[in-house]
Amino acid sequence: MSITQEQKAIIKSTAPILKENGKEITSIFYKQMFENHPELLDIFNQTNQKIGTQPLALANTIYFAAENIDNLQILMPQIKLIAHKHRALTIQPEHYPIVGKYLLLAIQQFLGDKSTQDILDAWAAAYNIIANIFIDIEKQLYDELGPSEEDKGFVPLIIVKKEVIAHESIVALTLERPQNGKMFKFHVGQYLTIRIRKDGNFHNRHYSLTRPFDGKSYSIAIKIENMNEIKGVV
Structure with missing residues (x-):
């Protein structure tokens, strides 16, 4: 064109x-x-x-x-x-x-x-x-994600640790992929996209990764927002 x-x-x-x-x-x-x-x-x-x-x-x-x-x-x-x-x-x-x-x-x-x-x-x-x-x-x-089509879309993650911080306004989550699924190396400043289903639709949010890559988990911090379609769900 x-x-x-x-x-x-x-x-x-x-x-x-x-x-x-x-x-x-x-x-x-x-x-x-x-x-x-x-x-x-x-x-x-x-x-x-x-x-x-x-x-x-x-x-x-x-x-x-x-x-x-x-x-x-x-x-x-x-x-x-x-x-x-x-x-x-x-x-x-x-x-x-x-x-x-x-x-x-x-x-x-x-x-x-x-x-x-x-x-x-x-x-x-x-x-x-x-x-x-x-x-x-x-x-x-x-x-860059490799040949597996599964790895190129959303994949399930398990919350293995949850910590409430900053006077209960922020929740820190540690997430792992089940069954030793592939974890992708990331760099400082990159983010993880979380997809939640609510009221018949998926809702996507980008969260900054808060800890260096350790090969087995992702860590994010979620701020409780007043105007949020998925408040109370994540």
Whole structure:
């Protein structure tokens, strides 16, 4: 997939619209996508949807990509960070066309009479380029986990130690994989993604790993939050 200079010019000229109205556009996007693909509710953070941080984060990411459409390499550090989260959520290549479809519909709906086929084609071309960058990086990240497909998704973990700290506002958990399952080495600053099922949907949270890798367990600390879809469950 390629993008023409004319399409780049269109992206740059319409990017300010996204900067000023991005949260509204991405809120339309999420609403329509979830209505038609409720299975994707298992991937996205519902608390962040309700308080508006996830639509705003998506809007900012799209805007920065549009602003730097001539040099997407400048965004690679941010793209790689997002790609790691995508792997943690088991996002797959087939999800990207769905996201692209409803993103374009949201842009079209917001622009109304100002929407033209040239604008939509330009944004489609830009989205496909960015999506393919994510897909390629995420394939590399999945490959790092080895040949087992089981290891590339969510795996069961057992709580082997629980400690309440910081005046009962934080719970420290030590987790192990049952039946001597493979444990993956990690580095300082990385996180573990926990998936909990509640009210018919999965809810995912990223927690920083708090202790060096010992080859047999993961340690995380969970802060009790007031606004949390999974409060009292983890």
